[in-house]
Amino acid sequence: AQRVTQPEKLLSVFKGAPVELKCNYSYSGSPELFWYVQYSRQRLQLLLRHISRESIKGFTADLNKGETSFHLKKPFAQEEDSAMYYCALRGAALIFGTGTRLQVFP
Amino acid sequence: EAGVVQSPRYKIIEKKQPVAFWCNPISGHNTLYWYRQNLGQGPELLIRYENEEAVDDSQLPKDRFSAERLKGVDSTLKIQPAELGDSAVYLCASSFSGTGLTEAFFGQGTRLTVV
Numbered sequence: 001a002q003r004v005t006q007p008e009k010l011l012s013v014f015k016g017a018p019v020e021l022k023c024n025y026s027y028s029g030s031p032e033l034f035w036y037v038q039y040s041r042q043r044l045q046l047l048l049r050h051i052s053r054e055s056i057k058g059f060t061a062d063l064n065k066g067e068t069s070f071h072l073k074k075p076f077a078q079e080e081d082s083a084m085y086y087c088a089l090r091g092a093a094l095i096f097g098t099g100t101r102l103q104v105f106p
Numbered sequence: 107e108a109g110v111v112q113s114p115r116y117k118i119i120e121k122k123q124p125v126a127f128w129c130n131p132i133s134g135h136n137t138l139y140w141y142r143q144n145l146g147q148g149p150e151l152l153i154r155y156e157n158e159e160a161v162d163d164s165q166l167p168k169d170r171f172s173a174e175r176l177k178g179v180d181s182t183l184k185i186q187p188a189e190l191g192d193s194a195v196y197l198c199a200s201s202f203s204g205t206g207l208t209e210a211f212f213g214q215g216t217r218l219t220v221v
Contacts, residue, residue, distance in 0.1 A: 009146075034209065043109075044149070044197065044212040086148050093162050094139060094199075094210050096148035 002027050004089050006097035013077050014105050021072040021100045023061075023087030032090040033070040035061055039083045047072075047085070057081070077104045112198050112213035120221055124186035127216045131179065131200030138175055139210065140183050141197040149197055155181065156203065188220045 003026040013019055025031060035047040048056045050063040050070060061072045070087060082104045087097040111130040119125050131138050136157050141149035152171065154162040157178035166173065170189070175181040185192055195217050199210040 004148075006148075032208070043214050044199075046209045046211075049209065090208065093151055093154050094201075095151055096141075098146075098148045 002031075002089055002091045002093070002095050004087050004095055004097035006087055006100050008100045009098070010101045010103065012103040012105065015079055016076050019072075019074045019077045019081070019102065019104075021085050021087075021102065023070045023072065023097060025068050025070060025087070025089050027068075027089060027091045029091060033061075033063055034088040034090070034094075035059070035070075035072050036086045036088055036096070037083050038086070044086070077102075079104045079106055110198055110200050110211050110213035112196075112216050114216055115214060116217050116219075118219045118221060119188055121190055122187040124184065125188050125218060126182050126184045127196050127198075127218075129181045129183070129198030129200075129213060131181070131198070132211055135200035135202050135211075136178065137201045137203045137210075138181050139197075139199040139201075140173060140181070141199065143195045143197055143215070145194075152183070185218075188218075190220050193218055193220045 005024045033050040036044050037047040038044045059074045061070050063070050084099050084101050086099045113128050138155040140152040143149045151165055153166045153173050155175045158175050173183045195215040197215045198213045201208050201210040
């Protein structure tokens with residue numbers, strides 16, 4: 001069975017602080033993993049995917065198959081990063097975690 | 107390009123009434139998803155289409171929910187009759203399931219309120 005777990009509902013940091021949003025997954029095969037973001041009053045959109053190994057808006061995420069994790073990181077948070085972040089896994093279907101709200105205070 | 111288009115954006119109905127949502131995916135996308143998102147939760151998959159075939163509808167409450175994707179393009183999701191617990195945002199997404207990048211693009215969603 002596929003499962004995505006995001007243990008934190010809310011993460012609050014001050015501007016300039018490092019951020020790590022946790023994501024753990026369960027899947028028996030080779031998954032594709034994604035981070036989606038939803039800014040206020042906007043649609044859900046892709047932030048990054050593990051196969052691209054890219055940095056988007058300063059965010060990176062590394063797939064750790066041993067720990068079945070795909071944590072999202074940014075060394076210096078900005079106020080405009082405040083949003084809902086969803087970790088997603090594509091196995092047979094695309095499924096999502098429950099999301100983490102990131103609040104970045106000035 | 108408009109992206110994935112959903113209508114209506116908002117719908118308020120009384121319980122026991124029927125309701126339908128419409129989705130127009132991105133041109134060329136063969137995979138279409140319907141999700142339900144309750145307040146404070148992540149999107150929950152209801153049904154996935156590959157072209158016109160529903161390949162995963164295990165999470166669709168079939169006693170009251172139905173969906174169709176005629177000609178493998180537009181799709182409709184229907185609830186009949188609606189219950190108070192159906193109040194949520196219904197999201198449609200599409201992707202191209204081939205080789206290469208397979209990200210899903212989302213519509214703005216339809217916010218359903220059942221009173």
